[in-house]
Amino acid sequence: MRMPMGFSYAATYAGIRKVAKDDLALIVSDAPASAAAVFTKNRVVAGPVTVARQNLRSSRGRMQAILVNAGNANCATPTAEKVAIETSRATAELLGIKPNQVLPASTGVIGVPLDARPVVDCLFRLKETLDPSRFDAVASAILTTDTRPKTAFASIKGDKTTIAGLAKGSGMIHPRMATTLAFIMTDAAVTPAALRTALKQAIERSFNRITVDGDTSTNDTVAVFANGASKFTPSAKDFNAGLADVLATLAQQIVRDGEGAHKFVTIDVTGAATDSAAEKIARSIANSPLVKTAIAGSDPNWGRILSAAGNAGVAFDPRHADIDMQGITVCRGGVAANFSEEDLKKKLDEPECAVRFNLRGRGRGKTRFWTCDLTEEYIRINASYRT
Amino acid sequence: MRMPMGFSYAATYAGIRKVAKDDLALIVSDAPASAAAVFTKNRVVAGPVTVARQNLRSSRGRMQAILVNAGNANCATPTAEKVAIETSRATAELLGIKPNQVLPASTGVIGVPLDARPVVDCLFRLKETLDPSRFDAVASAILTTDTRPKTAFASIKGDKTTIAGLAKGSGMIHPRMATTLAFIMTDAAVTPAALRTALKQAIERSFNRITVDGDTSTNDTVAVFANGASKFTPSAKDFNAGLADVLATLAQQIVRDGEGAHKFVTIDVTGAATDSAAEKIARSIANSPLVKTAIAGSDPNWGRILSAAGNAGVAFDPRHADIDMQGITVCRGGVAANFSEEDLKKKLDEPECAVRFNLRGRGRGKTRFWTCDLTEEYIRINASYRT
Numbered sequence: 001m002r003m004p005m006g007f008s009y010a011a012t013y014a015g016i017r018k019v020a021k022d023d024l025a026l027i028v029s030d031a032p033a034s035a036a037a038v039f040t041k042n043r044v045v046a047g048p049v050t051v052a053r054q055n056l057r058s059s060r061g062r063m064q065a066i067l068v069n070a071g072n073a074n075c076a077t078p079t080a081e082k083v084a085i086e087t088s089r090a091t092a093e094l095l096g097i098k099p100n101q102v103l104p105a106s107t108g109v110i111g112v113p114l115d116a117r118p119v120v121d122c123l124f125r126l127k128e129t130l131d132p133s134r135f136d137a138v139a140s141a142i143l144t145t146d147t148r149p150k151t152a153f154a155s156i157k158g159d160k161t162t163i164a165g166l167a168k169g170s171g172m173i174h175p176r177m178a179t180t181l182a183f184i185m186t187d188a189a190v191t192p193a194a195l196r197t198a199l200k201q202a203i204e205r206s207f208n209r210i211t212v213d214g215d216t217s218t219n220d221t222v223a224v225f226a227n228g229a230s231k232f233t234p235s236a237k238d239f240n241a242g243l244a245d246v247l248a249t250l251a252q253q254i255v256r257d258g259e260g261a262h263k264f265v266t267i268d269v270t271g272a273a274t275d276s277a278a279e280k281i282a283r284s285i286a287n288s289p290l291v292k293t294a295i296a297g298s299d300p301n302w303g304r305i306l307s308a309a310g311n312a313g314v315a316f317d318p319r320h321a322d323i324d325m326q327g328i329t330v331c332r333g334g335v336a337a338n339f340s341e342e343d344l345k346k347k348l349d350e351p352e353c354a355v356r357f358n359l360r361g362r363g364r365g366k367t368r369f370w371t372c373d374l375t376e377e378y379i380r381i382n383a384s385y386r387t
Numbered sequence: 388m389r390m391p392m393g394f395s396y397a398a399t400y401a402g403i404r405k406v407a408k409d410d411l412a413l414i415v416s417d418a419p420a421s422a423a424a425v426f427t428k429n430r431v432v433a434g435p436v437t438v439a440r441q442n443l444r445s446s447r448g449r450m451q452a453i454l455v456n457a458g459n460a461n462c463a464t465p466t467a468e469k470v471a472i473e474t475s476r477a478t479a480e481l482l483g484i485k486p487n488q489v490l491p492a493s494t495g496v497i498g499v500p501l502d503a504r505p506v507v508d509c510l511f512r513l514k515e516t517l518d519p520s521r522f523d524a525v526a527s528a529i530l531t532t533d534t535r536p537k538t539a540f541a542s543i544k545g546d547k548t549t550i551a552g553l554a555k556g557s558g559m560i561h562p563r564m565a566t567t568l569a570f571i572m573t574d575a576a577v578t579p580a581a582l583r584t585a586l587k588q589a590i591e592r593s594f595n596r597i598t599v600d601g602d603t604s605t606n607d608t609v610a611v612f613a614n615g616a617s618k619f620t621p622s623a624k625d626f627n628a629g630l631a632d633v634l635a636t637l638a639q640q641i642v643r644d645g646e647g648a649h650k651f652v653t654i655d656v657t658g659a660a661t662d663s664a665a666e667k668i669a670r671s672i673a674n675s676p677l678v679k680t681a682i683a684g685s686d687p688n689w690g691r692i693l694s695a696a697g698n699a700g701v702a703f704d705p706r707h708a709d710i711d712m713q714g715i716t717v718c719r720g721g722v723a724a725n726f727s728e729e730d731l732k733k734k735l736d737e738p739e740c741a742v743r744f745n746l747r748g749r750g751r752g753k754t755r756f757w758t759c760d761l762t763e764e765y766i767r768i769n770a771s772y773r774t
Contacts, residue, residue, distance in 0.1 A: 044697030044705045044721075076693055076705065078722045110690025111723045218694050289676070290769055297770025303497025306463055307605050310431030318431045318463065334431070335465045336498045375770075376763040382677055383684025383762075 001155045004162045004187040006030040006229030009134040010126040011141035014118045017071030017108070022141035024119060026126040027066040027183060028095060033227035035063035036195040037103065038203055040220035046073050047080030047114075048104035049219060051088060055100040061192025064101040066183055066223065067091045067119075070142050070168070074106040074114040075218045083116045090120045094127050105221045107144055107168060107181050139166040142181055145381055146170045146257050152249035154242035161188040161230040161239075165246040167222075169254040182207070182222040182250055188239055189228035198240045199224050206247035209282075210255045210370045222247070255370045260377030263295055265353045265370065272365035277314045281357060282369035284312035292374035298348035300341055302330040309357060316359055324356035333360075388542045391549050391574040393417040393616030396521040397513040398528035401505045404458030404495070409528035411506060413513040414453040414570060415482060420614035422450035423582040424490065425590055427607035433460050434467030434501075435491035436606060438475060442487040448579025450612065451488040453570055454478045454506075457529050457555070461493040461501040462605045470503045477507045481514050492608045494531055494555060494568050526553040529568055532768055533557045533644050539636035541629035548575040548617040548626075552633040554609075556641040569594070569609040569637055575626055576615035585627045586611050593634035596669075597642045597757045609634070642757045647764030650682055652740045652757065659752035664701045668744060669756035671699035679761035685735035687728055689717040696744055703746055711743040720747075 007029055014024040037056055039049050055063065067087060074080050088102040106114065139149035146168055154163040169180025190198070199222070207222060224243065234242070256264050267285055272278035285291055288308035294301040302323050310318065318334035326347040329337040353373070394416055401411040424443055426436050442450065454474060461467050475489040493501065526536035537554040556567030577585070586609070594609060611630065621629070643651045654672055659665035672678055675695035681688040689710050697705065705721035713734040716724040740760070 042694060042697040043703060044693050076690055076721055110694060218697060293766050293769035296766065303463055306431050307429060307497060310429040310605060316430060334463055374766060376766045379680050379683065379761060379763045379766060382680035
């Protein structure tokens with residue numbers, strides 16, 4: 001698959017993080033692109049989120065550059081917005097575009113002022129090194145506690161147009177909305193309105209269906225730029241499917257790289273009254289620390305799954321609940337099924353875990369959710385994040 | 388302080404748990420007592436919860452005995468209700484009281500059938516050993532992952548009437564309602580209706596204000612028996628205060644003994660629009676794994692507290708948010724305050740942690756919430772609970 005045309009990338013170390021590892025990145029489209037984005041639903045939002053929202057609105061969804069840093073969230077400081085505006089403006093000036101065509105984004109520690117100076121000082125170097133091949137460098141520069149970069153690609157109608165996405169995220173992952181940072185580039189010719197619709201649909205079945213620890217960050221941003229360089233306008237169906245595919249792959253990579261995670265867990269809920277009821281049940285199971293620690297310990301403790309479902313705030317009759325783990329029925333009609341604990345324990349040692357919760361034909365509501373196990377490493381990572 | 392008159396207690400090992408430690412207990416009032424109880428709000432409820440609810444209703448709040456076991460939740464098995472009914476009936480017969488005057492309760496593993504036989508076989512021994520002095524034996528018999536028993540006492544008007552409570556709980560602790568098992572005995576002469584009102588009020592400021600891990604069990608039961616043996620009817624104000632005191636002390640003991648907890652955390656939220664808004668913010672902070680791991684690591688990472696508050700689903704302006712940790716202002720008006728991280732780190736090593744979140748005079752809504760830190764031990768305990 002070829003990369004989307006008309007985009008170039010650069011990354012550098014601006015001294016924002018303590019370790020000398022790239023922490024500032026720039027993504028530029030050759031021409032103004034249709035842009036759409038979704039942001040955190042946290043009431044406390046970072047400076048770059050406020051500015052990105054404003055720019056997206058005032059440019060009517062026509063943007064050209066993304067400036068992103070790791071190591072500092074630029075949030076809850078007296079200068080947060082000012083720094084986001086200042087660095088976006090400097091980027092626009094250097095690239096010869098309008099300030100509202102720049103989408104700023106940040107990730108890292110909250111509450112520590114971000115100094116605009118080193119960021120601005122690095123912009124010229126970033127511009128000089130912009131290159132269509134440096135996609136991977138950007139994917140690495142935005143990482144924080146992540147252990148590996150996350151990228152995903154899709155092509156439509158045999159490379160007539162392609163989509164490339166990169167994301168970061170490992171902790172503070174919760175499916176209230178976007179969750180974490182992700183940037184998706186495509187050379188499809190799509191209007192801002194069509195892009196918004198596609199993003200909204202794709203988010204619902206990807207970033208809104210994952211959880212690591214139930215915390216939503218102040219900086220979550222998922223943005224898509226479509227620059228039309230391929231001169232090809234895919235059908236809405238094809239484009240939405242491609243975008244959904246890229247987002248789902250990125251979202252799953254985030255869960256796989258969940259802080260301290262050893263196991264990737266897929267939760268399917270079926271037979272609920274509505275999709276929304278199914279989602280609430282899946283979310284409650286996916287967020288239960290008792291379910292997640294049981295999976296970490298390969299303990300087929302299905303009672304915790306049933307109990308977590310019972311806490312979802314959704315009315316259902318436990319006597320209709322069937323639960324499968326790794327394809328083995330552990331609970332039928334709300335009570336223990338006949339199964340070999342030994343066999344299941346062995347299967348739970350595998351790196352992938354499948355949980356099915358079926359309300360047995362009480363409705364057609366269903367959903368799929370992804371989460372990870374909860375291990376001692378999660379605690380170790382987060383008890384000393386800043387030190 | 389003297390113990391409430393007219394109650395006797397017994398505990399024994401019925402072989403329900405694997406280790407030979409008392410797992411079955413009986414509490415009996417000499418005469419029928421006014422009874423009130425609150426139960427789990429989980430949609431999946433254990434057999435004894437269903438039966439206790441029915442008995443409480445059909446006896447119109449006049450009960451005489453509590454039969455409780457640890458080691459098995461008697462939940463999500465084909466026989467759950469049947470076993471709860473059978474063991475309650477056998478207890479009633481032996482004591483010469485009506486079956487609906489027995490309140491059954493269970494705690495332990497979900498989904499494993501509880502055998503009625505060994506329970507019934509032990510009833511005679513329990514009855515023979517009933518003694519007013521064996522309160523502590525019952526407090527120990529109901530424990531599961533708890534590391535110590537939880538008891539609390541209050542006296543009203545210089546021992547004119549007294550209240551004694553015992554509770555268990557360490558994990559699966561969440562403030563949706565009762566949470567875990569607690570039994571409170573008093574010799575006050577109080578009607579069932581007055582008892583219900585007092586319990587409802589006391590629960591709100593005790594068991595509904597604590598969290599360990601955000602999970603609500605299928606077996607939560609808090610029951611109060613008032614047998615009138617003191618022949619003293621306290622004023623509603625005095626009785627409610629005494630009961631609230633006992634419940635708050637028990638609730639705090641549960642948090643202090645939270646699975647793997649090293650630190651006891653008190654969260655005060657003030658200045659919110661309403662008490663309910665304050666409660667939502669406090670709950671969100673108290674449940675955030677990122678806040679709880681930061682406290683475990685003595686990391687003054689107040690950004691996580693602000694972010695957790697922002698996720699509470701309550702509208703507030705972060706620019707009015709002040710945060711104190713251990714009496715040191717770490718955030719003022721939504722941005723970092725000037726403080727010594729070194730000093731605060733040292734203070735966070737203490738076993739008690741105080742967090743204050745103040746929306747600075749935007750309203751009079753306030754609440755107090757209790758939680759604990761989240762440590763690697765929590766994971767160790769829960770990854771292998773059944774093995």
